[in-house]
Amino acid sequence: MKRLGVGLLALIFAFSFAACSAPADAADNAADVTPTAEIAAVSDDPLTGIRSAATIEEVAPYHKAALETGDYATALVCAERMLEIDPASQDALNALTEAKVALLQQGVDDLNASITDGLSSVADPAAYAEFVSRLLEGTDFTIDLPFVSDYGAAENANTSGITFSNLVQRGVYTAWQGGLLTAQADWIYFSAPSEDWAIYKISEGGANRTRLGEACGCYLNVVGDWLFYCNTADGNRIYKMRTNGNESQKVSDDPGVYLAVVDDWMYYTLESENENLYRARLDGSERTMLSGDPMREAYCADGVLYAARRDGDGLYRANPDASDPAVISTRNAGCYFAYDGWIYLVSEDHGLAIFRIRPDGTGEEELLRTDVNIAAFTLTKDKLIVTGRLGKDLQEGITVFDLETMESGVFLACWCEGLYTDKLDNVYFIDCEDNTWHWINAETGETGALN
Structure with a gap:
């Protein structure tokens, strides 16, 4: 002791x-x-x-x-x-x-x-x-303090380590690590690219910022008392540690990316095998290849596994073990995620456009189109938040749209490559000018540093 x-x-x-x-x-x-x-x-x-x-x-x-x-x-x-x-x-x-x-x-x-x-x-x-x-x-x-859970009541603990929308986000231009922020109860966990991907936690509201041991990593997943991550100091191999930074241990020798912990399974693609899709138990056992094709992020939501091919068109859904796959869109999904009964995706279509479809592939709707650039997008309960340059005569930055009317509201001039959210629909991003974390209120436009 x-x-x-x-x-x-x-x-x-x-x-x-x-x-x-x-x-x-x-x-x-x-x-x-x-x-x-x-x-x-x-x-x-x-x-x-x-x-x-x-x-x-x-x-x-x-x-x-x-x-x-x-x-x-x-x-x-x-x-x-x-x-x-x-x-x-x-x-x-x-x-x-x-x-x-x-x-x-x-x-x-x-x-x-x-x-x-x-x-x-x-x-x-x-x-x-x-x-x-x-x-x-x-x-x-x-x-040596005894470990104490930081999420309060058991119902506040995550069963999915990261949201689908946070999994697909990036952060730093040319250093395409992703999954850099996740949340559980009143805490935010994030990776600091300006510090070699050091992992921190901070309470919502910006208090009690704490470095979690010596860990460095990306694709952060918090489930109950454990934080799973791809260890950038060990070739992106999968590790876990307590949410206070103690008891760090290797879970898998696989150099993984797109790590998503959902219920009792880890889903990830294997860098050393052309980004084939795998899943394994949380201790690394029962490791199974789900797809022999190069894949983008895969995520299991509401008992359905969603996956997109990296080198071709096609967005798929299947059972959690990848059985009974079905194509739900033939578009090339550069970025996609499920949210509130829809699948949202950005795809090339005579420029770039954000679409949404129902989980069975029906009801496609076009939400936004640009002939310049969409770097990333995310959603809150009633807002579509997009970062990029949405027109040749427009400034690059973060634009907030009303999801129902698609009228633009808040705008923040900045350069960022990913948009993350927490349990309260606060929006976070990394300023690519200095690789520091910031937040923005999508309703008011108020912004500040995450410190």
Whole structure:
């Protein structure tokens, strides 16, 4: 439960060497100690015996009894008396250091017990754990806090690690890592491209930004107490860690992309095999190839697996194990996702256009067309948000449309390559000028840095 830091050990030894000059308060320390029965058995008046001892050998029985019974306060008094008798004694110095380390251990154990009791009794364990973590930031020792779920009630935990729309987003021009932000309950988890894809969490509203260990990765999926990700420091192999950054471990040796964790399965394409589509259990077992063709992102929503071919036209639906596949669109879906009873996709059609179709392929509607560029798009409950340059005479940036009327509203001039959302329909993007995260309110146009 406890680790002593270098700084704390240095402090211990500083105390120890200072004690070599026969501590003046040794007698006072002795007066404050109530010896155990085992120590009292050494003498009818053990404290007087310790104080009046003329040699280290006379103190030794008291010291031995104190250590054997865990009475480290009395052991400290004994060691201090030893140093009074012989300030140059290595044995006395060792005894003093041993007693002080043991007392520190007792103090840390008591603190751990107090924290554990607190976590089991407070109304908000996650907030209490965060408070304790902040208190310990300036100390030279570490308390290993028990893991505390950060999502509150069980119904707040994700069953899908990332939304379909967040899975298909990118972030940095030419560095086409994706799935850079996901959310669970009141927390947002994101990857920072300006820091080699370091993974952070931050509460909605921008408080409590925390680096999650030393992890770096993309395609972030949070399901309950675990965050699954493709580890960019290990060739995009699939890892998982606790949502506080601890217990990082490799799940699969597959170098994956487009990782989506849904229920008890991981779906991903394998970079080393021409981006064939696979699925596996959350521990990497039952690994099965679902498609031998190069695929884009695949996602299982409402019991239906959606997938798109990378090198050709075609958008498909199938059972979660890829059985009974059916074509639902012959368009080349450059970006697509399911949302609120529709499949939305952007496709080349005498320029670029955003379409939507029903999950069975019927009811195609064209929503937006441009002859310049659509870099990315996403949706909230009543808004279509698009980034790119939507006309030759228009400025590049983020444009918000009313989904029902397709009238444009909020516009933010910027260069970004992906649009992400959280549980509250806040919109997030990476400014490609400096690779930093920002947010925008699609209703008001208010914007700011995610820090």
